[in-house]
Amino acid sequence: MREIWAVAEKxxxxxxxxxxxxxxxxxxxLIVLILFGLALDADKATLRAFTPGLFWITxxxxxxxxxxxxxxVEVESEAFESxxxxxxxxxxxxxxxxxxxxxxxxxxxxxxxxxxxxxYRSSFEAPGVAAVGALSATVAIASAGSLYGVLAVGNGVxxxxxxxxxxxxxxxxxxxxxxxxxxxxxxxxxxxxxxxGLLGVVAIIYGTxxxxxxxxxxxxx
Amino acid sequence: MSESTNVATTGSRTTQILGFxxxxxxxxxxxxxxxxxxxxxxxxxxxxxxxxxxxxAIVALYLTVPALAVASAMALYKKTRWxxxxxxxxxxxxxxxxxxxxxxxxxxxxxIWNTWWEWGDVRLLTTLVLFLMLLGYLAYRxxxxxxxxxxxxxxxxxxxxxxxxLLVNRSVIWWQNRTLHQKSSxxxxxxxxxxxxxxxxSTLVFAVMFFWMMIHRFRxxxxxxxxxxxxxxxxxxxxxxxxxxxxxxAISHPALEKEGSx
Numbered sequence: 001m002r003e004i005w006a007v008a009e010k011x012x013x014x015x016x017x018x019x020x021x022x023x024x025x026x027x028x029x030l031i032v033l034i035l036f037g038l039a040l041d042a043d044k045a046t047l048r049a050f051t052p053g054l055f056w057i058t059x060x061x062x063x064x065x066x067x068x069x070x071x072x073v074e075v076e077s078e079a080f081e082s083x084x085x086x087x088x089x090x091x092x093x094x095x096x097x098x099x100x101x102x103x104x105x106x107x108x109x110x111x112x113x114x115x116x117x118x119x120y121r122s123s124f125e126a127p128g129v130a131a132v133g134a135l136s137a138t139v140a141i142a143s144a145g146s147l148y149g150v151l152a153v154g155n156g157v158x159x160x161x162x163x164x165x166x167x168x169x170x171x172x173x174x175x176x177x178x179x180x181x182x183x184x185x186x187x188x189x190x191x192x193x194x195x196x197g198l199l200g201v202v203a204i205i206y207g208t209x210x211x212x213x214x215x216x217x218x219x220x221x
Numbered sequence: 222m223s224e225s226t227n228v229a230t231t232g233s234r235t236t237q238i239l240g241f242x243x244x245x246x247x248x249x250x251x252x253x254x255x256x257x258x259x260x261x262x263x264x265x266x267x268x269x270x271x272x273x274x275x276x277x278a279i280v281a282l283y284l285t286v287p288a289l290a291v292a293s294a295m296a297l298y299k300k301t302r303w304x305x306x307x308x309x310x311x312x313x314x315x316x317x318x319x320x321x322x323x324x325x326x327x328x329x330x331x332x333i334w335n336t337w338w339e340w341g342d343v344r345l346l347t348t349l350v351l352f353l354m355l356l357g358y359l360a361y362r363x364x365x366x367x368x369x370x371x372x373x374x375x376x377x378x379x380x381x382x383x384x385x386x387l388l389v390n391r392s393v394i395w396w397q398n399r400t401l402h403q404k405s406s407x408x409x410x411x412x413x414x415x416x417x418x419x420x421x422x423s424t425l426v427f428a429v430m431f432f433w434m435m436i437h438r439f440r441x442x443x444x445x446x447x448x449x450x451x452x453x454x455x456x457x458x459x460x461x462x463x464x465x466x467x468x469x470x471a472i473s474h475p476a477l478e479k480e481g482s483x
Binding site for chain 1: 297346350353354356357360361364367369370373374376377378380381382384388
């Protein structure tokens, strides 16, 4: 556990010092929210009805940037090599990276939640189910992203291949998270807890696959 | 004297026979599906698309993707190019048959569901996601140069993508209220006589077509691998030759020869 936290803490400390997520990724997320508002002609009823989908599409776009950043800090300084030489088990490196990405995404989601309340005039009528759904979805995104982020390392087209590989894998997460938020925001009569549970299962599956496969993909990173 | 033509081919006696069987089988299937069988009481002539759509889906989900999964697992375990090339061939055919399933499904959906595409249908969505995953797999393979790295990493991507088949298969059962898709006509016993025969024959022909295309695609992949290997060997030989030539030239240099004589 200590090693996992050490890897996560390293990534979060780098982020706190560089402030790339705070100064670039977060403004990007807010710009996307505003652009959705402009594209939908700032119609209050439409924006409120589509808030769950727009929120999670923004999170997915933002997660691509966060994951690319998470991998870039290792690649630029050849830190993957150092982590391996330090004797850290690959699955622990994976768990640490996924934990750090999760923390960053949760911070972004909190700001986006405030954004949809202010800009789209949405309100969280069942915050519990929205929070549990968001947490499960975030872990699933971070797990799949941490694995695919390393897969995209070192092939020269990292920036373009990552969204192509990752977004289809995250499609089930988008569906589940949108439904859980439908229940949380009261935009549709759905069983939000069932969708939150399904997201939990997806998070466990992606986490297990990521932990098992990370050693293989790290060999060539 | 005529120049020797040592052209590598992907054909053999077996593939020629298989190709002939596929051509003949498809001709018979098309005649049965579009001429001989009766229209359906509800779906009318649109049911004829069923004889192409369902066999294509069966081959995509239960032949190409399992072949991709097994070959990828073996590529990770055995670490040989043979399994990696098999996986790549299966993935390409997965894209072909998955694409055919989607296109024929869209054409069938227009008269029956009154829409080209139904966003609420989970089976359509999961099949589309599988198609996109396979496209991503192929795009990834093209972006990695080193064969060993490509084999290991693409095997991981393939194994993740393969799990989606379970979702596609179970979608009409798990999300009964979120699908327009019918359950298996075969399991529900709605196919009889000539319709059942046409469907069975079409599935068999599509399966043979899969193996026929798989053999050819594998051989193309193997030839590409040979070219890569020959290219590397030739480059090494050329480098060695130039290094030897440089060494010979240095040894035969007048200054060195003079030094050697003293």
